[in-house]
Amino acid sequence: MNGTIDIAEKLQAMGVPVRSGVVRPTSEAELERALTGLREAQARVGWVGAQSQGHAWTDPSRYDVSLTLLDMPQEVHLDAGEGVVRATAGVRWGELRERAAAQGLWLSPDLGVHVQATVGGVVSAGLSGADRDHYGALRHQVLATRVVLSDGRRAPFGAPLVKNVTGFNVPALMVGQRGRLAGLLDVALRLWPAPAERLAWSVPGPEGSKAWQRLRAARIPYLSVRMSSDPEEPTVLLGQGTAGAMADVAHRVRTELGAHPIDAAAHDQAWSQSWRLDPEARSVFVQGSPTAFPEIWRTLHQENLPWAQRLHWLAMPEIAEVRGVWVEEPTDAAREALAQHLRNLPCRWRFLGAGEPKPLAGGPESAAGLRDAQNALRHTWDPANLWQPRPIDPLAGSAQAPAIAEEVSGA
Amino acid sequence: MLSAELRDQLRSLLGPDGYLDAPSQRLSYESDSLSLVRHSPDVVLLPKDTREAALAMQALARAGVPIVPRGAGTGLSGGATPVPGAVSLVTTRMRRILRIDADQRIAHVQAGVINVELTRAAAPFGLFYAPDPSSQMACTLGGNFAENSGGPHGFKYGQTARHIRGARWINPRGEIVDWLDPVVDPEGLDVLSLLVGSEGMLGIVTEILVDLLPIPEASETLLALFDSLPNACESVTALIASGLRPSAIEILDQLTIQAVEASVFRAGYPQEAQAVMLLDLDGTAGEVEELRAALVTILREHGAFQTQHATDPEQRKRLWAGRKGAYGAMGRLAPDLYVADVVAPRTRLAEIVGLASEICAELDLPLANVFHAGDGNLHPNISYDRRDPEQVRRVLLAGERIMQACVERGGTLTGEHGVGLEKRDAMCSLYSDEELAVHALVREAIDPGHRMNPGKLLPVRGCREARTRSPYLPGMPEYDVEVRESTP
Ligand SMILES: Cc1cc2nc3c(=O)[nH]c(=O)nc-3n(C[C@H](O)[C@H](O)[C@H](O)COP(=O)(O)OP(=O)(O)OC[C@H]3O[C@@H](n4cnc5c(N)ncnc54)[C@H](O)[C@@H]3O)c2cc1C
Ligand SMILES: Cc1cc2nc3c(=O)[nH]c(=O)nc-3n(C[C@H](O)[C@H](O)[C@H](O)COP(=O)(O)OP(=O)(O)OC[C@H]3O[C@@H](n4cnc5c(N)ncnc54)[C@H](O)[C@@H]3O)c2cc1C
Numbered sequence: 041m042n043g044t045i046d047i048a049e050k051l052q053a054m055g056v057p058v059r060s061g062v063v064r065p066t067s068e069a070e071l072e073r074a075l076t077g078l079r080e081a082q083a084r085v086g087w088v089g090a091q092s093q094g095h096a097w098t099d100p101s102r103y104d105v106s107l108t109l110l111d112m113p114q115e116v117h118l119d120a121g122e123g124v125v126r127a128t129a130g131v132r133w134g135e136l137r138e139r140a141a142a143q144g145l146w147l148s149p150d151l152g153v154h155v156q157a158t159v160g161g162v163v164s165a166g167l168s169g170a171d172r173d174h175y176g177a178l179r180h181q182v183l184a185t186r187v188v189l190s191d192g193r194r195a196p197f198g199a200p201l202v203k204n205v206t207g208f209n210v211p212a213l214m215v216g217q218r219g220r221l222a223g224l225l226d227v228a229l230r231l232w233p234a235p236a237e238r239l240a241w242s243v244p245g246p247e248g249s250k251a252w253q254r255l256r257a258a259r260i261p262y263l264s265v266r267m268s269s270d271p272e273e274p275t276v277l278l279g280q281g282t283a284g285a286m287a288d289v290a291h292r293v294r295t296e297l298g299a300h301p302i303d304a305a306a307h308d309q310a311w312s313q314s315w316r317l318d319p320e321a322r323s324v325f326v327q328g329s330p331t332a333f334p335e336i337w338r339t340l341h342q343e344n345l346p347w348a349q350r351l352h353w354l355a356m357p358e359i360a361e362v363r364g365v366w367v368e369e370p371t372d373a374a375r376e377a378l379a380q381h382l383r384n385l386p387c388r389w390r391f392l393g394a395g396e397p398k399p400l401a402g403g404p405e406s407a408a409g410l411r412d413a414q415n416a417l418r419h420t421w422d423p424a425n426l427w428q429p430r431p432i433d434p435l436a437g438s439a440q441a442p443a444i445a446e447e448v449s450g451a
Numbered sequence: 452m453l454s455a456e457l458r459d460q461l462r463s464l465l466g467p468d469g470y471l472d473a474p475s476q477r478l479s480y481e482s483d484s485l486s487l488v489r490h491s492p493d494v495v496l497l498p499k500d501t502r503e504a505a506l507a508m509q510a511l512a513r514a515g516v517p518i519v520p521r522g523a524g525t526g527l528s529g530g531a532t533p534v535p536g537a538v539s540l541v542t543t544r545m546r547r548i549l550r551i552d553a554d555q556r557i558a559h560v561q562a563g564v565i566n567v568e569l570t571r572a573a574a575p576f577g578l579f580y581a582p583d584p585s586s587q588m589a590c591t592l593g594g595n596f597a598e599n600s601g602g603p604h605g606f607k608y609g610q611t612a613r614h615i616r617g618a619r620w621i622n623p624r625g626e627i628v629d630w631l632d633p634v635v636d637p638e639g640l641d642v643l644s645l646l647v648g649s650e651g652m653l654g655i656v657t658e659i660l661v662d663l664l665p666i667p668e669a670s671e672t673l674l675a676l677f678d679s680l681p682n683a684c685e686s687v688t689a690l691i692a693s694g695l696r697p698s699a700i701e702i703l704d705q706l707t708i709q710a711v712e713a714s715v716f717r718a719g720y721p722q723e724a725q726a727v728m729l730l731d732l733d734g735t736a737g738e739v740e741e742l743r744a745a746l747v748t749i750l751r752e753h754g755a756f757q758t759q760h761a762t763d764p765e766q767r768k769r770l771w772a773g774r775k776g777a778y779g780a781m782g783r784l785a786p787d788l789y790v791a792d793v794v795a796p797r798t799r800l801a802e803i804v805g806l807a808s809e810i811c812a813e814l815d816l817p818l819a820n821v822f823h824a825g826d827g828n829l830h831p832n833i834s835y836d837r838r839d840p841e842q843v844r845r846v847l848l849a850g851e852r853i854m855q856a857c858v859e860r861g862g863t864l865t866g867e868h869g870v871g872l873e874k875r876d877a878m879c880s881l882y883s884d885e886e887l888a889v890h891a892l893v894r895e896a897i898d899p900g901h902r903m904n905p906g907k908l909l910p911v912r913g914c915r916e917a918r919t920r921s922p923y924l925p926g927m928p929e930y931d932v933e934v935r936e937s938t939p
Binding site for chain 1: 554555556577598599601605609610612613620622626627628629630632636637639640641642644645647648649662665667668688691692694695696734735736737738739740741742794796797798823826827828861862863864865866867868869870874878881882885886888889890892893894895896897908
């Protein structure tokens with residue numbers, strides 16, 4: 041292809057709006073024309089939503105054009121009786137949450153201040169957020185989706201029902217796929233009864249990871265832990281549930297952990313602000329098992345990551361997450377030094393942020409067989425490699441038969 | 452047909468306990484619990500671990516032989532039913548619980564471990580495994596993984612997928628792929644989530660990492676009696692709307708109550724009730740108390756004429772015995788049972804249950820309902836005798852009409868038993884040929900040779916043809932299996 045300008049001109053000639061390298065269809069007919077034009081031009085396309093992910097995944101310079109469904113007519117169908125909301129991909133997450141709240145329902149994840157993010161972007165980015173403990177990971181919220189492939193084919197998967205195993209679980213595969221397999225046109229998401237109570241407590245003591253250990257040992261349900269590397273900030277426990285459950289939890293948290301109640305809404309607000317990732321900021325995002333939490337904590341604190349401005353910690357029974365945020369682009373050496381530490385810990389991690397994304401991601405699933413399966417999916421769904429055609433971090437490997445294959449051939 | 456050389460190779464690899472080819476040995480592998488369809492596998496392979504399974508699959512891959520994975524064979528959609536030319540690869544010798552990590556709340560199991568054994572093994576640690584299909588005394592965790600099985604407590608705890616943290620998977624080429632570090636959010640494309648519920652069509656799972664949950668501080672069972680089935684259904688709709696979250700909401704209708712009460716599974720359900728609802732409540736002590744009070748109010752408002760609650764474990768077990776033994780009890784009604792598995796929107800439960808009973812009445816078939824009401828997952832059960840072809844015809848017709856009624860009202864084909872062979876062609880009631888071709892890309896990517904469980908889940912021929920016939924009527928042309936030449 042000859043570049044962005046040619047494609048933009050071609051699409052505009054076809055009556056499709058294009059602004060600053062972003063294709064912005066405003067109707068089904070325009071979307072269809074845009075997809076046809078892009079296909080004919082064999083254009084490399086980056087799907088984008090509200091671009092709150094910054095440039096790492098949506099940098100227009102990596103593609104011939106970006107494509108967003110933000111200007112399309114948006115539709116929301118909320119079925120409170122079933123507990124499902126169906127929305128077109130360009131609907132804002134914040135709007136959906138508000139609509140759910142108006143009916144006493146809750147949409148997970150709670151993106152905090154990122155109300156502008158779109159349904160397509162949130163699902164494609166695949167982050168589950170802090171309330172995963174209560175509602176499950178994002179992949180368990182996505183019940184159905186309608187997708188379009190780079191060759192123009194469209195198909196629905198799943199159903200807007202809370203239980204369904206009809207066909208392959210493609211809705212879950214779409215979570216975190218980042219537009220590499222398909223564009224999401226609409227999505228059906230599960231809704232939950234809004235928690236009757238949301239309470240917060242601060243835990244005394246200097247070291248949050250100890251509080252976490254005590255909490256796990258005590259097996260107090262319905263709680264997650266938040267803390268930051270700022271010594272001024274307390275370790276906070278958050279709980280949500282029915283009034284009866286929270287009364288029991290509050291009693292145990294006070295008597296067994298010596299925690300004091302604080303204002304949950306104010307804490308949520310502050311936490312959400314502090315977690316906010318400036319599109320220009322760089323960060324490292326680490327996930328580990330909850331039992332590894334103290335070890336990860338110790339390592340990252342001892343090493344004192346000179347370039348990291350701040351660490352945010354989040355621990356739930358299923359997972360411990362930490363995000364380190366820093367201001368300046370770390371050097372490759374600093375990045376590698378951090379990776380060295382992380383490699384020795386039971387965790388996985390990735391770097392997010394501005395600039396050229398570095399193919400540095402860790403995790404045991406980077407095994408050859410998995411890469412094969414991922415690549416095969418990629419090549420089957422998008423054989424011309426037109427959509428989000430960037431090297432995928434852990435997917436660069438080639439097919440490699442495991443050792444056991446040799447045993448057989450020798451047999 | 453398997454060559455003599457391949458047979459020898461498999462026999463020497465798996466030993467006499469792992470290789471069965473005598474007709475009498477193969478007999479019990481002819482079908483799963485959808486007994487309408489039967490076919491004898493050429494050979495039955497029972498590897499005892501991942502390594503043996505991988506080696507066998509490599510040998511089969513080289514010879515281009517199709518494989519039908521099988522756990523305990525309790526599936527109800529013909530998923531593990533053999534197809535011509537295929538070998539059955541059965542996991543029932545892989546029955547070891549490899550590790551329970553009480554600190555991480557994770558268990559590492561072989562795929563052939565029986566569901567209930569895991570919960571028993573976890574209990575001393577104060578933990579339990581949440582997915583509890585009603586077949587849990589027999590079904591394997593591998594089968595649960597492959598079907599994304601549910602169960603009564605799925606209402607609160609979700610289906611199997613929600614509890615999977617990792618797996619050891621053998622792809623169709625016989626290569627082992629590991630995710631044995633507990634995955635929370637996978638990096639890259641989420642292949643593991645795709646494998647869950649893939650009905651054995653993308654390879655075989657030999658080991659699984661699952662979440663264990665702390666046993667709740669308090670739990671109890673609530674029994675509500677109704678003078679009509681529609682009232683019981685309406686009260687579920689109201690209960691969902693109220694936002695209350697018991698851990699299970701199950702309904703049994705009158706025919707089921709009678710069958711249960713006349714059987715060894717007697718639970719003491721009053722026979723004058725037209726429907727009973729069984730609810731489990733769990734959480735903290737205060738939470739359970741609060742929940743019970745709120746539930747009883749709603750149930751009474753919607754026609755429950757009596758409610759009782761049980762906290763004593765023995766009493767609770769007894770109340771649940773009727774639900775868990777319902778299918779066994781229905782054995783009294785006729786030699787065979789067809790268990791439908793559809794999902795109705797939760798606001799239309801009463802309507803669709805009513806339609807199912809009209810359909811069965813019209814076709815002169817006895818219908819007993821026992822179902823996961825909280826999730827809208829209906830199981831209209833039809834007792835029949837498979838030796839009578841005329842009855843079989845009516846049963847199949849009823850099954851199709853119930854599915855159709857459900858789909859037309861916004862429901863879907865299956866909530867937990869899978870598509871398998873049974874509902875394969877009914878996929879055409881939801882999707883067009885063009886859409887199904889996109890669904891098929893999943894298999895195309897992982898199993899381009901179509902050797903894993905061929906002829907299941909995806910219609911083999913075009914929808915026009917599929918709509919005009921049923922895939923498992925006697926005399927159908929060889930199950931439509933299509934295995935490609937270009938394997939592996
Ligand atoms: C609690 C929480 C906090 C978070 N905080 C931050 C934060 O501070 N900063 C941040 O950047 N992210 C954060 N995230 C991640 C967040 O989910 C995404 O950044 C954001 O929601 C994406 O929405 P968007 O519309 O801006 O998508 P974009 O940023 O435009 O795109 C996100 C990804 O989705 C793809 N995509 C977008 N639309 C489609 C579509 N229709 N079809 C296919 N692919 C598509 C893009 O290619 C890209 O890979 C957070 C998530 C959680 C759960
Ligand atoms: C009385 C009764 C009650 C039931 N109640 C429930 C219920 O409450 N909820 C529910 O969800 N189901 C229920 N079922 C259906 C059935 O028990 C489940 O589908 C169960 O998960 C099947 O497990 P299995 O080991 O018997 O698998 P099988 O029937 O042997 O196989 C099921 C499918 O999984 C595939 N498979 C099996 N093992 C593997 C493996 N290791 N790797 C890859 N693929 C594999 C097979 O190819 C097949 O497609 C019930 C069945 C009966 C008979």
